Amino acid sequence: MEHFENNSSRRKFLKSGLVAAATFTIVPRHVLGGKNFLAPSDKLYVAGVGIGGKGYSNLRNIYNSGNAVLSHLCDVDDRRAAKTREEHPKAKYYHDWRELFEKERKKFDAVCVSTPDHNHAVIALGAMQLKKHVFVEKPLTHDIYEARVLKQAAQKYKVITQMGNQGSSNDGLRKMQEWYEAGLLGDIHTVYCWTDRPVWPQGIPWSKSPAQVPKELNWDLWLGTAKNRDYVEKLVPFNWRGWWDFGTGALGDMGCHLLDAPCSVLNLQSPTHVEASVGTVYVDEFKRGYFPESCPPSSHVILTFKETPTNKTKLKLHWMDGGIKPERPEELDAGDNFGGGNGTLFIGTKGKMMCGTYNQNPRLLPVSRNLEVNVPETKKRVEGSTNGHYKQWVDACIAGYGKQEVSSPFETAASLTESLLIANLAIRAHDVQVVKDGKATYPGRNIKLIWDDANMRVTNFDEVNQFIKRDYRDGFKLSI
Missing domain, CATH: 3.40.50.720 (NAD(P)-binding Rossmann-like Domain)
Structure with a gap:
């Protein structure tokens, strides 16, 4: 252990x-x-x-x-x-x-x-x-x-x-589970999760100007498991989220909230495939910025899950961040804010449902359907208000x-976290350089990664497996 x-x-x-x-x-x-x-x-x-x-x-x-x-x-x-x-x-x-x-x-x-x-x-x-x-x-x-x-x-x-x-303790999640188990949606084949994050800088180069460490901050302890490097301005206490050494990007910030509903409602375990496209950063009019240490400014990731005993179809789960959103469902009125900056949309063979952040405001689509159904409560609610x-x-x-x-x-949080981190593998694959005959290429930008869950690795692009387990700094190691 x-x-x-x-x-x-x-x-x-x-x-x-x-x-x-x-x-x-x-x-x-x-x-x-x-x-x-x-x-x-x-x-x-x-x-x-x-x-x-x-x-x-x-x-x-x-x-x-x-x-x-x-x-x-x-x-x-x-x-x-x-x-x-x-x-x-x-x-x-x-x-x-x-x-x-x-x-x-x-x-x-x-x-x-x-x-x-x-x-x-x-x-x-x-x-x-x-x-x-x-x-x-x-x-x-x-x-x-x-x-x-x-x-x-x-x-x-x-x-x-x-x-x-x-949100995993909210009533909204339990209501969606009850709707699904009552057969109102049929088999779910598509899920969209979207967020307005990042609201911190991403897709930028690391500062070349080391700064004086504030006297109140122990920089060595803040680095912890990460490799040693100079302190820079505007990293602590918030913007570390956009750097792979410390954070996990928009997926890490909002993924556990927004993927919670599909993972819980459908009892998803591990994806079989993952692919991604990411936003482009320009350092000038002609040249694409290459900043592998920083998460991209936006991304669209597609995770594929195999059918389950209760959901008898393959599922495509779309993750969208940086302002990207799915097409508005035709059942929604034009004035509906479509979940605001964050949301989750389920599309099944018999119907649709959606919710906002923390599984709040669950709704069947069309909205009029919420007045027509009367599904009994079968899931125990969590007592307490906001806490x-x-x-x-x-x-x-x-x-x-x-x-x-x-x-x-x-036991369940780890599986949920793994799914969003597997999605991050596809994002990080975009900046993996492969040098051959003196020329750098980026094959990860055009590959659908195949995930081997039992062996915890990608089978068709070995270069991205370096991000499954990173090296730890002395004094803060996870070791056998």
Whole structure:
């Protein structure tokens, strides 16, 4: 099984502490009396890693669930951490999550990971090895390999896991599942998912002007698993999303929200083929910019899924970003905003349905059909309002492994994340150079990639397989 590797000063901890951690009981249980004992009034003690921005809102919702205590906080940027620290002054604060895990592992029960994408897996895995429950912001991982590792780790360590795609707990998803299972749509052959992202720069060159690292930021810890490089302006705290070393582009930002409905409703597992076209960037009137480190400004990806026992036709799932949208369904009125900047549209042999971001506002098409059908509720709804996704996870952690369901456990979140990362393989294939006889070509721009799920590789363009598992920097490695 995989484990996280820290620097040499921590190797003794890794060899003994992680193994021993499996025998530790959480503080409230230990105090209250024995293994597996849990009083109804017990609280979940949560350590937050990445506590600014989305980390702030994740921790706020966890705290507002009513049964959680934010006992420990960790961030590499004191500026981003300030608001959460001010609101929770009793929580002990760290900069390095590895130090937090080593020194405080007996004093918290669960970890919320809200860092940039490239550090999700190493932190989450380290927490699971300590038998800590984990909530990880979407996308679950940066690489396909990491998604497989976290899925296996969740099963091995038997902890409660949840990915931060909040729409998976919304009523809208369950209503669409009920419509589909009632046969209102027939077999689904086409799905469109679209987003107005990126709303950050993409398709640009890396800055050639290193900048002074702000005194409040630990740049080395922010880099984490990524290769060492100079700090540049306007990367932190938001624009890292457009760079492959750190982010996963528009797909990583919105894919787990918008692909959630088709993956859940149709029980999709893994695509068999994927192809993509991407937007062109010009550095001048005649020359195409070649910026392989940066995600493209727009893309259209087509994922092919084989038929399933419940959906007896092949499915083409279209992903569109950068302002690209599918043709407006003829059933919609001209004034309908067609999902706004983000949406999902299902097209079946008997009908259509669509929804917005987070699976909200589900509708059958034509809209008049919503008044004609009366499908009974067969799917259990998640209790709670805006923080239901978080409360569900907190309550499940307190109840114990196997006692309560969560909406996006790693067993399913990993498959969803893999699908969008496989889509990213087709995008990244466009910038893979193959040099032959001194001439650079880009064969990945004209290939439909064939995905071998069992062996986790593309079979017809080996050059793109380098992006399935990247190299990790010393001190932050996933290793066997």
